[in-house]
Amino acid sequence: MVPLPNCSLTGMRLEGMERNKYTCVSICTTWDPDKSSHNVRISDGVPSKLHRERAVHRTDLAMSDTGFSKGLHILDVEWPTKMRGSHAVIGVALAEAPKHANSYTNLLGSTESSWGWDIKNNKLIHNGQTMGNYPKDKADGVFNAPNKISCIIDMITGTIGFKTNEEYLGDAFSGLKHKTVFLAVSTVWGGAEISVAYNKGCNNTPLSLQDLSKLTLRDRVKFVQQLDHLPTSPGLKRLIADKSITDLDSIDENTHL
Structure with missing residues (x-):
């Protein structure tokens, strides 16, 4: 499993979607308490926002209620930069991915069942290994992920990538085809509040x-x-x-x- 170059079919499809080349769908996506750590509080009134309780030497993971196995989907995550701490990871996970750890760690990406972008150190992580820098063209410099990050889940090709400030940063991971993945985050910051919203997507068969x-x-x-x-x-x-x-x-x- 290796990160892919920025030029990709996912990037082309993303551009096509934004230019209304696809028939888009709208999905109400929230955080799922049943697939999240018990240290993560999700309000019944605002299920799209999670609150991570204060806990020492713990890392907690949260997942979306919606799983994706086909189509192309854009999900927006609002994660204030002041609420990230030393280990802040965004990406996707399978339903069985571990939900908590008794240490400060990059929990998302720590096993075969999750893939994460460490937005503190700009590293890609899978199966407990660092897979490279991300974004690739910022490898030798400093990249500060803004408050809003869009996760691009392309189950047509089985890849995921991210977009910030209207710029697609390139494919991050491959090999997800024929799986059902959920948007996920893992955090160590006590009191962190992270919101998710489904932006747009399509379930159509892909263009060649x-x-x-x-x-x-x-x-x-x-x-x-x-x-x-x-x-x-x-x-x-x-x-x-x-x-x-x-x-x-x-x-x-x-x-x-």
């Missing part, structure tokens, strides 16, 4: 690389006026003109020019 290229070309070509005059081969013209998107169950009608 050919179809992604086709849609990009069609975005830049005015069909009737320009297609016949393109300085390219007849085969490529036919590809662009083909309105069928065979790899996608549903796509915004505006893309069918």
Whole structure:
């Protein structure tokens, strides 16, 4: 399991989603007390916000109530920088991942059942091992993750990554395909308050690389006026003109020019 380079199909799909190329879904996501440490308090009134109780020499983990096994999903986490402490990790976990530890540690990412980004030291962690720096292009410098971090869960390719300040930081982990993962955080900060919100997502079958290229070309070509005059081969013209998107169950009608 190794971190992936920034250029990826996940990044392309993320851009496509933000440009309304996909039919988006809306999911109400909250923290799940049954899949979280007993030292994490989740209010019935505001289940999207957790409060980590004060405890010495303990690390506690919390998971979302929603699991993801297909599609592409963006979840926003609000985690104030002043409430992070020495070990603050965000990522995904399987339902059986350990929920607490009797020490200060990077609990998320400590076993085979969880994958985490240590936002204090900018390291990727899985199975108790450091998998590299993240973001990769900030490896030799200082990167301060802001209060809001978006976790990009791409179960089409089985990868996860993160976005801050509207910038996708690249794929972080791979190998998650055919699993059901939950958004997760682990923290040591007494009194920490962390919120989660489902931003947007889609459960459609993915676009192939050919179809992604086709849609990009069609975005830049005015069909009737320009297609016949393109300085390219007849085969490529036919590809662009083909309105069928065979790899996608549903796509915004505006893309069918």
